[in-house]
Amino acid sequence: MMDQELILLNPGPACTSQRVKDALLRGDLCHREPEFSELLFRIREALPRALNLAGTHEALLVTGSGTAAMEMAVISSVRAGRGVLVVNNGVYGDRMIKIAKAHGIPFDEVRSDWTVPASPEAVAAALAGRDDVDAVICVHHETTTGLINPIKEIGEIVAAHGALFVIDAISGTAIEDQDLAEVKADVICGTANKGLHGQPGISFLLSSARAIERFHEAPERSLYLNAASYLKSDVPFTPAVQVCYALDEALAEYADQGGFEARTKLYRERAALVRGQFERLGLRILVDERFRSNTVTMLHLPESVTYDRLHDELKKRGYVIYAGQGQLSADFFRICTMGEIPWHRLEELENALRDSIAAARG
Numbered sequence: 272m273m274d275q276e277l278i279l280l281n282p283g284p285a286c287t288s289q290r291v292k293d294a295l296l297r298g299d300l301c302h303r304e305p306e307f308s309e310l311l312f313r314i315r316e317a318l319p320r321a322l323n324l325a326g327t328h329e330a331l332l333v334t335g336s337g338t339a340a341m342e343m344a345v346i347s348s349v350r351a352g353r354g355v356l357v358v359n360n361g362v363y364g365d366r367m368i369k370i371a372k373a374h375g376i377p378f379d380e381v382r383s384d385w386t387v388p389a390s391p392e393a394v395a396a397a398l399a400g401r402d403d404v405d406a407v408i409c410v411h412h413e414t415t416t417g418l419i420n421p422i423k424e425i426g427e428i429v430a431a432h433g434a435l436f437v438i439d440a441i442s443g444t445a446i447e448d449q450d451l452a453e454v455k456a457d458v459i460c461g462t463a464n465k466g467l468h469g470q471p472g473i474s475f476l477l478s479s480a481r482a483i484e485r486f487h488e489a490p491e492r493s494l495y496l497n498a499a500s501y502l503k504s505d506v507p508f509t510p511a512v513q514v515c516y517a518l519d520e521a522l523a524e525y526a527d528q529g530g531f532e533a534r535t536k537l538y539r540e541r542a543a544l545v546r547g548q549f550e551r552l553g554l555r556i557l558v559d560e561r562f563r564s565n566t567v568t569m570l571h572l573p574e575s576v577t578y579d580r581l582h583d584e585l586k587k588r589g590y591v592i593y594a595g596q597g598q599l600s601a602d603f604f605r606i607c608t609m610g611e612i613p614w615h616r617l618e619e620l621e622n623a624l625r626d627s628i629a630a631a632r633g
């Protein structure tokens with residue numbers, strides 16, 4: 272019998288600290304009361320600061336998962352009669368195409384293999400001579416495979432063209448080393464959970480002045496996900512108040528622990544620890560070392576081991592792993608070191624993995 276807490280090694284929802292969980296119990300609050308306005312103000316100040324974007328990007332919060340933020344960002348960044356260019360090398364790039372299609376927004380794609388970072392040159396070629404592209408959309412960390420796309424280089428190209436650069440940083444914020452202040456990004460999407468260690472259910476957009484101007488020019492394609500409606504001092508619809516409490520606490524915890532530098536260092540150290548274990552156990556990683564993220568590792572399933580057996584054996588030992596997506600589901604699995612995880616539980620993962628692989632074969 273397992274006598275310790277289950278550690279989630281899936282890329283969200285991620286485990287959270289007791290401090291953040293306790294914040295959920297701060298009490299009932301009406302979102303039209305001044306106490307909620309103060310809470311919202313505090314979060315909207317803290318979010319850009321946490322990601323080195325204070326003074327350049329304004330935060331808006333939406334109750335909904337990361338996909339709500341992405342859908343809001345895409346449909347609010349495009350004027351009538353214009354389209355988007357989607358950089359697509361994974362499930363989440365694909366999702367941007369689905370969003371564009373769902374709203375009848377014209378789109379083009381720059382596709383690359385799921386294990387190869389997007390090419391800035393290919394983006395430049397796709398944008399050449401195109402004055403009908405209002406936004407370029409790119410996933411920073413493709414959670415599908417644990418692959419990092421070169422958003423800084425792509426941002427330079429998009430800025431030279433003049434389109435808005437919209438980044439899905441949902442699984443990268445406060446995790447990946449790239450300082451977002453160095454990226455020419457107009458809209459950055461993230462969520463409360465994942466790298467910020469809040470609770471899932473709230474997501475956000477960090478938007479430049481150019482992007483905010485665009486939000487007011489774009490047609491209202493959705494009542495709920497219209498970014499312009501969220502830029503006012505209060506929220507247009509009933510928010511997940513308790514999840515906001517938890518985000519407020521998670522942002523305070525993040526600052527107390529040393530902010531961006533400390534959090535990204537922690538993620539680097541965790542990745543090094545578990546990848547050393549994978550190497551010792553002979554588990555092969557799909558993505559080349561140069562392009563790996565700080566959280567997700569996509570691993571080949573060991574010989575004669577199915578994902579389901581491995582998952583169940585590891586769960587008995589206190590860990591939840593994650594399946595591969597799409598074309599990678601049959602032969603691969605993912606381990607993600609995201610959220611609040613005691614260091615010793617990551618150290619103990621090696622034995623749990625060794626034992627689980629043996630049991631799954633047996």
Ligand SMILES: Cc1ncc(COP(=O)(O)O)c(C=O)c1O
Nearest residue numbers: 336337338363412414439441442
């Ligand atoms: C890169 C990326 N984009 C978008 C999403 C969608 O977020 P959600 O499942 O919260 O809607 C995820 C979720 O893992 C993600 O990793």
